[in-house]
Amino acid sequence: MAEPPCPAARLLVVDDDPEIGALLAQYLGQHGLQTDVVGDGAAMWAALQRSRFDAVVLDLMLPGDDGLALCQQLRAQSSLPVIMLTARGRPMDRILGLETGADDYMAKPFDPRELLARLRAVLRRTGVQLEPPPARLHFAGWTLDTRRRALQAADGRRHLLGDTDFAVLLLLLRQPDQVLERDFLVEQVYGRDRQPNDRGIDMCISRLRQVLEDDSRAPALIRTVRHRGYSLAGPVHADD
Structure with missing residues (x-):
């Protein structure tokens, strides 16, 4: 049942x-x-x-x-x-x-x-149960399976994401074309006990770019907004 x-x-x-x-x-x-x-x-x-x-x-x-x-x-x-x-x-x-x-x-x-x-x-x-994210999020030829934490490319290639990479990508996908402040990402992913100057978020963004971008040195999908944070170029479509 x-x-x-x-x-x-x-x-x-x-x-x-x-x-x-x-x-x-x-x-x-x-x-x-x-x-x-x-x-x-x-x-x-x-x-x-x-x-x-x-x-x-x-x-x-x-x-x-x-x-x-x-x-x-x-x-x-x-x-x-x-x-x-x-x-x-x-x-x-x-x-x-x-x-x-x-x-x-x-x-x-x-x-x-x-x-x-x-x-x-x-x-x-605080442990409140929230509505889960959509089962699949589609963007730029990719599909994120939120249940399996897996990325799938248009040609069928699949990449399993670690907890941090999944959390950051989900935050970006839920607010496409919006600048997410770097300190905000640190707090959301690691909590307030993490130092804002920790480089974990930047390393996570680098790993995601290596998977998602045609050229990770010139990213077009996950953009750096100087002195602020990161933004994912939309659109994003969801389905269950």
Whole structure:
């Protein structure tokens, strides 16, 4: 008998901007994350009493108690993951947010795709079961079999990927034509205990290029964005 599907992860977005709340509810919902939206701290506490959530996306600037105060209060009584959003992008603001107990911190304006990736990473670290990736991803004449972690070329050649190479390629394929910051890749693949200057990600990219590129010294598929990170040239098509 087939196992019942895992329930979708449930998120609580706390933001007093109705447009941002509606955008996130729609976008995250389209990607399998059930999303509730409230506008202030009082509504946040009421929602947390009513329902179980797997993570909170918390705006810093709120009426009444601000996001820092709410995060500190929440952390005192719960290990619920928190990603903080703010228009303040200074390093000191980010440090303060993390020291208050946030698991991650993003400055506005932000790309919803990056927020989704960061949410997935936080949820994976806390053991929440997420919707699995599509069975196959097709790109540039290649097919990635996500169940077997195998790449297949148009001529039938197959390459089995190690854990790190698979994780990095999957991140790139889920956000084609988007620059993935190098530090972001390090955190997603290795976790926060890995040093950002570690060369593991670069070695992984080099291995993937040797398989995927016609000339790994002049890559056209996995591109280096100087001083930032890497980007995979789309399009990418998925099927089950």
